[in-house]
Amino acid sequence: MRLITHNMLKCHVKNCTDPDKQFPLRFKDVQLEQIDAERNDEFLVRMLPRIDWPALSKTTKELDIILPETVPGNPENDEEFLQALHTAILETHIKQGSMLCDGCGHEYKITNGIPNMLLAEHEI
Numbered sequence: 001m002r003l004i005t006h007n008m009l010k011c012h013v014k015n016c017t018d019p020d021k022q023f024p025l026r027f028k029d030v031q032l033e034q035i036d037a038e039r040n041d042e043f044l045v046r047m048l049p050r051i052d053w054p055a056l057s058k059t060t061k062e063l064d065i066i067l068p069e070t071v072p073g074n075p076e077n078d079e080e081f082l083q084a085l086h087t088a089i090l091e092t093h094i095k096q097g098s099m100l101c102d103g104c105g106h107e108y109k110i111t112n113g114i115p116n117m118l119l120a121e122h123e124i
Helices: 041-050 053-062 079-091
Strands: 026-034 092-100 107-111
Touching (some): 041 079
Antiparallel strands (some): 026 092
16 A cells, blocks of 8 residues: 555544544554655646645654655755655555554554455444
8 A cells, every 4th residue: 555545544433533533544563665666746746735744744754754844835846855755655555554543543454555444334
């Protein structure tokens, strides 16, 4: 699972008590893998408005991935920023581990890079 995907996932447990803590899901015991991907600057710039930057920044800090705390004024002209963003959201993959909701404690397993977001019937 890429970090770009993680940035769009939140907890959907019915009894999750604190909506402000449903996102971002916190990683636990994860195995990271770097997989090279072709860089597309146009795609990166188009995705910026869709990315929750504070959540991505928090997640990358937890995973010891270097990423600027804020988006620069002209990201399309900042080579260093675009490379860091590309590496973080498109080349960093979570192979194994889990994601935890800080609102209710629900754990979503990640196996072979695929997050299991299915809920038990009593959680729907």
